[in-house]
Amino acid sequence: MSKFEWRKELKELYLPKKPMTIEVPEMKFFTIEGSGNPNSAPFKEHVEILYGLSYAIRMMPKKGMTPEGYFEYTVFPLEGHWDLDEEGRKLDYLNKDHLVYKLMIRQPDFVTEDLFQYALNTVRQKNPSANLDAVKFESITEGLCVQAMHVGSYDDEPKTFELMERYCSENNLRRAEKTHREIYISDARKTPQEKLKTVLRFKVTEDK
Structure with a gap:
């Protein structure tokens, strides 16, 4: 079986082009909550913890453990x-x-509470000072x-939010809350600012 690539298999969720409506299903995530400037050290630590946990699951077969239902896959992108x-x-x-903010990385459906505990223990062994208490x-x-x-x-995100708001008004939709989600398709550490790709998403209700 070929490796599951979210960029290829789930384009509607992760690679929209122009504004569109989508029904986002239930999904499993490792999450961590925080506050303050995303350019700060705590934010960076939160990101590192989530990736550490996600790769602990992804690499289990390399450690001689293959969970039930496991399949080869690319780790999902960071979301906020x-x-x-x-x-x-x-x-x-x-x-x-x-x-x-609440940062999160989606996990494949085979991930269970036991596998979450395994991931926590793996990261704890590698980095005893990591603050894992906030992870869910x-x-x-x-x-x-x-x-x-x-x-x-x-x-520059306000420009894209304006397009999304216009799309809503043209399609009898109303933004349901001030909060929004960002999905980081690009790695900000390696990508020039002008080429960063970020999915912006907010909840809506239908105007009757």
């Missing part, structure tokens, strides 16, 4: 659910120090959403 704290909501500009294994269903691909700097 973004909000502002109360102070940040009062400002008429974006102050990144007031951001509140949870199922999340986003439901009806509008999404689009944003190409360029994260600071």
Whole structure:
């Protein structure tokens, strides 16, 4: 069986071009919550922890353990659910120090609570100082959403959000909440800002 590549198999979820409506199903994630500027050290640590856990699962067969239902796959991209704290909501500009986030990496369906505990133990052995207390294994269903691909700097995202809002008004849809999700298709450490690809997504309701 060939390796499962999310970029090829799940283009609708991860590689939209122009704004589109999508029903996002229930999926399993390793998640971690935090707050503050994404350019800070704690944010970087959270990202490293999530990737460490995800690769611990992915590499299990190399350690001589193949979980039931395991298949070869590419680790899913990092995602972030973004909000502002109360102070940040009062400002008429974006102050990144007031951001509140939940970072996550999707896991294949075969991942169980036992495998999550295995991943935690693996990361703990490699990095005893890693703060793993905040990590959760949870199922999340986003439901009806509008999404689009944003190409360029994260600071230019408002332009793409405008296109998404326009799409909503043309299709009898209303944004359901101020929060939004970002899916990081590009690795920001290796990609020039102008070429960064980020899926932007927010929940919507249908206007009757």
